[in-house]
Amino acid sequence: MIDFLRKIFGLSSGKPASKPEKGGVSPGPGQMPVILQADEHRIDPRLVSKNAVRVVTILQQAGYAAFIVGGAVRDLMLGEKPKDFDVATDATPEQVRRLFRRAFLIGRRFQIVHVRMGRDDLFEVTTFRGNSQKPAEVDDSGRLLSDNTFGTQAEDAARRDFTINALYYNPTDQTLLDYHQGIHDLGTKTLRIIGDAEQRYREDPVRMLRVVRFAAKLGFTLDSATSAPIHQLCHLLDNIPPARLFDETLKLLMSGHAMSCLNELRTYDLHGRLLPLLDEALSNPKAACFIETALARTDQRINDGRTVSPGFLFAVLLWKEVETQWEAFQAKGEYPIPALVAAANAVLDRQTETLAIQRRIAADMKDIWLLQPRLERRSGKSVFRILENPHFRAAYDFLLIRCETGDLDAETGEWWKAFAAGSAEERQSLLESLSKRAADNSRSRKRRRRRKRSPSSGEGTAEAPAPGMTAPSN
Numbered sequence: 001m002i003d004f005l006r007k008i009f010g011l012s013s014g015k016p017a018s019k020p021e022k023g024g025v026s027p028g029p030g031q032m033p034v035i036l037q038a039d040e041h042r043i044d045p046r047l048v049s050k051n052a053v054r055v056v057t058i059l060q061q062a063g064y065a066a067f068i069v070g071g072a073v074r075d076l077m078l079g080e081k082p083k084d085f086d087v088a089t090d091a092t093p094e095q096v097r098r099l100f101r102r103a104f105l106i107g108r109r110f111q112i113v114h115v116r117m118g119r120d121d122l123f124e125v126t127t128f129r130g131n132s133q134k135p136a137e138v139d140d141s142g143r144l145l146s147d148n149t150f151g152t153q154a155e156d157a158a159r160r161d162f163t164i165n166a167l168y169y170n171p172t173d174q175t176l177l178d179y180h181q182g183i184h185d186l187g188t189k190t191l192r193i194i195g196d197a198e199q200r201y202r203e204d205p206v207r208m209l210r211v212v213r214f215a216a217k218l219g220f221t222l223d224s225a226t227s228a229p230i231h232q233l234c235h236l237l238d239n240i241p242p243a244r245l246f247d248e249t250l251k252l253l254m255s256g257h258a259m260s261c262l263n264e265l266r267t268y269d270l271h272g273r274l275l276p277l278l279d280e281a282l283s284n285p286k287a288a289c290f291i292e293t294a295l296a297r298t299d300q301r302i303n304d305g306r307t308v309s310p311g312f313l314f315a316v317l318l319w320k321e322v323e324t325q326w327e328a329f330q331a332k333g334e335y336p337i338p339a340l341v342a343a344a345n346a347v348l349d350r351q352t353e354t355l356a357i358q359r360r361i362a363a364d365m366k367d368i369w370l371l372q373p374r375l376e377r378r379s380g381k382s383v384f385r386i387l388e389n390p391h392f393r394a395a396y397d398f399l400l401i402r403c404e405t406g407d408l409d410a411e412t413g414e415w416w417k418a419f420a421a422g423s424a425e426e427r428q429s430l431l432e433s434l435s436k437r438a439a440d441n442s443r444s445r446k447r448r449r450r451r452k453r454s455p456s457s458g459e460g461t462a463e464a465p466a467p468g469m470t471a472p473s474n
Contacts, residue, residue, distance in 0.1 A: 033154070034177070034183075036175065037175060041183075043073075043169065043176065045174065047080075048068070049121065051121040052072075052085035054117060055087050055100075055117060055123050055125065056087060056170070057172060059087070059091060060172060064089050067089075068170075068171060069087065069168050070086045070160070070167075072084060072169075073167040076169065078186065086124045088127075090150075090153070091127060096125050096127070100113075102115065102117075103116075112124055112125065113125040113126075129150065129151055129156050130150050130151015130155040130159075131149065153168065154179060160194060161210060162210075162214065163182040163194055180194055190223050191211065191215050191218070191226060192223045193207070202236065205233065206237075206244065208236075208237070209248045212268065213251060213261055216263075216264050230270070231269055234269050234273060237270070241356070242352070242355055243356040245273070245355050246356050246357060253298075253314075258298055259296065259299070274355060277317075280321070281317075281320040290401060291316060293401055294401045295316065298316075310364075311364025311365045311367075311368060311391075312368060312397070314357060314361065315364070319369065322340075325343035325347055326340050336373060340373065344365070344366045348362050348365070348366070367391040368398050371395035372398070375396070375412075378416075378434055396420060399412070400413045400416070415434070418430055
């Protein structure tokens with residue numbers, strides 16, 4: 001597919017449009033798209049959501065232009081089935097809403113419409129954005145505060161962030177429009193921002209995080225003009241609301257390439273604005289191994305189409321700091337469990353200064369952490385109560401990674417594997433075996449503590465010390 005994309009601009013029939021496409025709109029002055037037909041772009045229509053085609057068709061039959069746009073087209077060009085399909089149109093949000101029974105207006109900075117089709121499909125429909133005749137409303141750092149200006153398709157393409165996301169696909173006639181050589185950049189695996197990079201980052205600093213996510217996810221290289229301003233502008237993320245930073249961080253971690261995203265964040269000094277506690281953890285080889293292993297497992301689950309708990313992800317990233325604080329509180333005289341609770345609260349309080357972690361997710365994180373000492377103890381009937389805990393599976397997976405990376409002895413993890421999968425009889429046998437071993441260890445400790453008795457006392461000779469042990473003095 002990549003080789004094909006590298007050659008595609010050599011095709012004689014791929015050419016700038018001289019007039020608007022059927023069902024399309026005038027591209028506007030000074031910007032004509034390259035239009036490719038089905039035999040040129042080779043998008044497989046079977047990968048296109050039928051409901052997305054329905055949304056486009058309904059808009060076109062009402063007299064509006066409508067296209068599948070953005071990441072969905074990029075993925076289709078790479079031969080992958082998109083997870084989401086976005087639609088761009090020249091219909092206003094109110095006009096879109098009137099065409100669909102289940103349509104909802106959302107957004108402040110730029111209004112969009114969420115359209116539901118079928119039981120599960122949700123589509124984001126946006127009106128082509130344009131350039132306002134009045135100066136845009138921005139804050140002191142240049143961040144856009146209001147952006148509800150509609151325009152032509154060409155203006156909309158210029159307003160998109162990356163060239164590979166400025167592709168428009170019309171599923172009804174299978175034509176593809178490319179305004180900014182996005183297909184060329186797909187072929188060379190280059191991530192390039194549209195327009196002046198510094199200005200675009202100032203308009204929306206979150207674009208720097210999107211750059212990192214797409215580079216890691218796609219394995220693309222940033223072109224020099226796109227990467228150059230990031231180091232100098234990373235402080236602009238301080239102006240972004242913590243709730244939005246949390247959402248973007250979650251996208252990074254759940255991209256299926258979490259460790260690559262973290263490495264890219266560190267490369268461009270962006271990580272300190274999101275996860276300031278990570279630096280020390282990643283500089284410790286043992287802690288870094290734990291995080292890398294856990295994120296690799298998470299990536300595998302995501303790529304296999306399985307669900308992942310956000311609480312688990314953040315619990316992994318912050319665990320080593322929690323352990324450090326836990327030891328510190330115990331050194332001050334706190335009992336282990338109250339010390340762990342205090343450590344969890346301290347770490348969460350510090351982290352939420354930059355990321356507004358939702359209360360539900362923070363509660364999940366604390367439950368995973370607080371279950372660790374209970375899983376380690378494996379004492380009596382309490383193990384059955386742990387099995388009934390709604391966070392047992394996440395805490396259990398967490399424990400297994402700790403065992404695998406040397407944080408705990410491997411035997412603990414093997415015991416829990418057997419117990420979790422065992423029958424009632426097998427579980428009882430495991431508990432009895434554990435109790436017997438605990439009793440044997442207790443008797444062994446008592447023998448080692450027994451004092452040596454003098455032969456003159458008439459009560460027999462002293463028991464010889466165990467190998468490697470020095471007999472206690474009287």
